[in-house]
Amino acid sequence: MTQASPPVLDLSACDKEAIRTPGSIQPHGFLLTLSHGLEVLQASASLAQWAGVAAEAAVGQPLAQVIGEHAHARLAPALSAPLSARPFYLGTTTLANGRHFDVLAHEWDGVLIAEFEPTGRAEPADFRQLYPLIGDFLLKVNEAASVQSLAHLATRHIREVTGFGRVIAYQFDGDGHGHVMAESRDPSYQSYLGQRFPESDIPAQARALYTLSRIRLIQDANYTPSPLVPAMNPATGNMNDLSFAALRSVSPVHLQYMRNMGTLASMSVSLVVRGKLWGLISCHNAEPRAVPFEKRTACEQLGQILALCIETREDASELQFRLEVRRIMVSMLGGLTKGADFVDNMSSVFPELLRFARAGGVAIVADDRVLTYGAAPSHAQIQDLVAWLGMRGHVEVFHSDRLPSIYPPAREMMAVASGLLAMPISRIHKHYLLWFRPEVIHTVEWAGDPRHKPAGPGDPVQLSPRTSFAAWRETIRGTSLPWHSGEIELTIEFRTALLGIALERAEQMAELAEELGRANKELEAFSYSVSHDLRAPLRHIVGFSDLLLESAGSEDSGKRERFLRNIKESARLAGKLVDDLLSFSQMGRAALRPVTIDMTDMVDACIDKLGLEAHGRNIAWEIGPLPEICADPTFLHLAMFNLLSNAVKFTAGRDPAVIRIYAEQTDQESIFHVADNGAGFNMEYVHKLFGVFQRLHRMEDFQGTGIGLANVRRIVERHHGRVWATSVQGEGATFSFAIPRQPDIQ
Known part of the structure; x- marks a missing residue:
């Protein structure tokens, strides 16, 4: 089938779930909420199963009374030391009943939270496997030519360590959909490589929690939650915030989602780049599966290293892209100061304008005059488009890679103008520089039909996940290649430079035009001081651009970033001064239309x-x-x-x-x-x-x-x-x- 954009799943109520305060934990361990004096304030119901003590009987008792004197002596020094919000491994201890547990603790929500996960060994966890995993990954990082190759390497390593049947890595796109770019799986598992998971599969508050807590394990999707006793945190009077708890119970909707997917055990590792959730490594298993703390730690560390590698690769690619676009911009500016007619000057650099924005067509609009180059709409369509842009108010740059979805007349010209980058050159006049990108028809393969069937008339509204994950293909029309953030930012700088040239022309005309009256006198009074204020930042732009060109082959990325920051700050200052001054100078001569x-x-x-x-x-x-x-x-x-x-x-x-x-x-x-x-x-x-x-x-x-x-x-x-x-x-x-x-x- 064909449609403009993916439908939104009918799961908006998921955003209201209190996933940080579920009031319960997964039962493959037990949790104690402790005062700073190590008195038990809350206990999970699973305490009885693992320690032989009823949760109600444990509340109000000293920790030693609940877990035994030996275990208390082992844990008390670490629990009495300052703890952070992130769980800290206290080691392995043996309870009075002879069972061994790995213990994690953290301080959050006004209390100490201690989590006990059963283990078959009496000695502390062995972290030696962490080093070969990380070491092997680091050795192969330089061999990986792309982020996708790095992700493939990470999924293979994590699957080897954890034994999960399928491990996938996916990146979130601009709309929040997850695109599976790497996968390691047993042949018996369905492949999701190259498919997309709809944005609604992960509600907003879940994404926030993934950013905060970098790893999450669900051993068995069929588990019965173990409630905390009492339900309210004695320190706050509210439900306990278990954001950082490894045993935190998860949403029933997500558990049903897992069962619908044929997954009974899952683990996710967050990929956080520049403080934002860039993607996830998601592990699936058809049967319940435990992952010891030391293996989870190894996977979490590998995920953090992968995120750093992604950030480094993206930064290098971004810098190279911006340098190339800036070279083109500097070349264009050199050709725009030769003639007296601004529009003719612009048309003389049409080929460079196309390369600058990687566009299929470009147009210059100066009131009723329209000049085009390449694949562009008709002059009448461009004039209508400019009138529509004018009604939206003045912005530095307008951009869209889905123009027909917000400007319906663009459906008639989407073959050449599904994408638009528009730059107003004047606040007063209808002067625009427009770049057009053609339609790119593409097919997206979803992991299941992203359309959700809502309840019928009269049916009760129930929160439920989708049930199918069979591949579903959708053809997308009316979109172009997206505009790169560097193209948008450099277009703003280019606009600043053009406005500076236009201001210089306006000042020359002001000296010759007697009808400007007081406006001319005011401009003359401060022309020299203003000239310095405006031209100094523009000279900085040209000077640092030359330095960037000279350092193009240099390995010193810090120097190039410093040049870019200087250029950006100079451009912003010049742009604001030029915009305001040009607007002021035009006030005196533009005709009023009451x-x-x-x-x-x-x-x-x-x-x-x-x-x-x-x-x-x-x-x-x-x-x-x-x-x-x-x-x-x-x-x-x-x-x-x-x-x-x-x-x-x-x-x-x-x-x-x-x-x-x-x-x-x-x-x-x-x-x-x-x-x-x-x-x-x-x-x-x-x-x-x-x-x-x-x-x-x-x-x-x-x-x-x-x-x-x-x-x-x-x-x-x-x-x-x-x-x-x-x-x-x-x-x-x-x-x-x-x-x-x-x-x-x-």
Whole structure:
């Protein structure tokens, strides 16, 4: 069958399961919750099976009374020493009934948690097998040419150590689906190599726990959970948090999932790269299987080494990719400064533009002018696409590898434009640089049909895993090759450089155009200081790029990373200055196009756009009734966004931050106010507030370029309005502007 994207399984309720506080453990051992004085606060019901003491009788007793004086003397010194959240192997001890146990302990949730796993030996675990396993793996690491080869090597080693029937390694893709890239198995086991497991197979809270606790074993999926007695942690009054407990009981849904898969024993080793869950090594066995602590430790160590190898390989590949893209970018920039016509300059480097983004087609849009190269949509389709991008608001770069799924008209052009990378060159004008990638039709093989059949009408809602793992193929349409993060970041830097070139052209034109009036005078007054501020970062970019080119063959990755960091910081600084200054310079000459504006909708749009800046903040937005006015929507949106952005920035130290937007009307004007409870400013300097590059606070306290409020004043005055501000320092500020109700806009 054919469809655009994998359906979502009907397992959303899994996200609500309290998997960290199951209230029970797996019964192949027993668990004691201890006070720091080594008194038993809780015991698992399995204590009776393994130690011959009822859990209820053990609660409140000294540890020695429960496990015997000999075992107590063996464990007490280690239990009295500081313990961390991760289980620590205390050794092997013999209880009063003569049974031997490996003991793990950790401190978590306000108590000590001791876990006892039975073993057939009286002596401590032998970790000598850890060294040949790790040593052999390290010897073969350099022979592996790819991450996939490393994963194959790891699955084979882990299967040899544990004896599991099948060991697979899979990586999570951008949508969270697991792609099986390596496998070692007994011939009697079904192969999953190359298949995908849907994202919904592992709920979000389970992924978080995999990141926190790197290894998990289930000896028998048919086990009966052993409850903790009493159920509540005496230290907290809540269910015990068993996040790090090796014996922690697992979700009944997952146990059913295992049985549906024909797996009665499983072990997983997390592959955590740069602090995020990159993938898993998953071990399956058709029969119950125990894995002693020393073997689990060996597998966990191998998983950590594999994760480090993956990170190193990915970093090297990423650096090489970025260096190549940067070489192309430097070459293009050299060709963009030769002619006077910006669009003609861009069209002269069309082949390099295609190579820069690994695209099939590229287009330059300058208002009504469209130039294309390679496989691109028609000019009319491109103009419609640019209009749609304009409605989404200004962003540094827009990218999608599934354009038809978010822009329905793209279905008519997905053969050449299933992927889009769009870069606005101006905040005011309809100037865009667009890259297109063609559709890549591909077939995905799932380990079972990822579509879940929900309960029928009237059926009770039950949480249940899927039951089939037979291979199911799906053909994906309307997608392109994904955009690399390096391509996106370097496109932002490229945009910064283009804006610098455009600003230089704008400054040259400003010197010749008398109609710019006060805008020209302002630009002339600060042109030399601004020139240094803007060009210095751009020179850094070119200089460090040259150094990168010279060090391309060097083994010193630290030096190259330092060059990249310098380039990135310089580009960001230059980009912000160039964006704000170019926007300011354009305010004086771009024609206004007044229409009737619903100010409530405009304010809502600005608040949505501020989502990233306000993320995690406690901000109370109080929006009063706002009238409709006649003004240029693009300009007024920028003015309102600058005022609201300032309010968010200067209330950073307030919890809650309160930002009020309200209006009043007279016969002549519509007056709007943006009030906040932030840092405020000293009214002695209010006359400097709306000037270019005027700051009333230190850069270290509140970052900014000092151009935003100058833009607000210019926009309002272009509408023959007025702007002002009042404040009590330390208590907040109110910024106000008035727009004539009968505009006379030229």
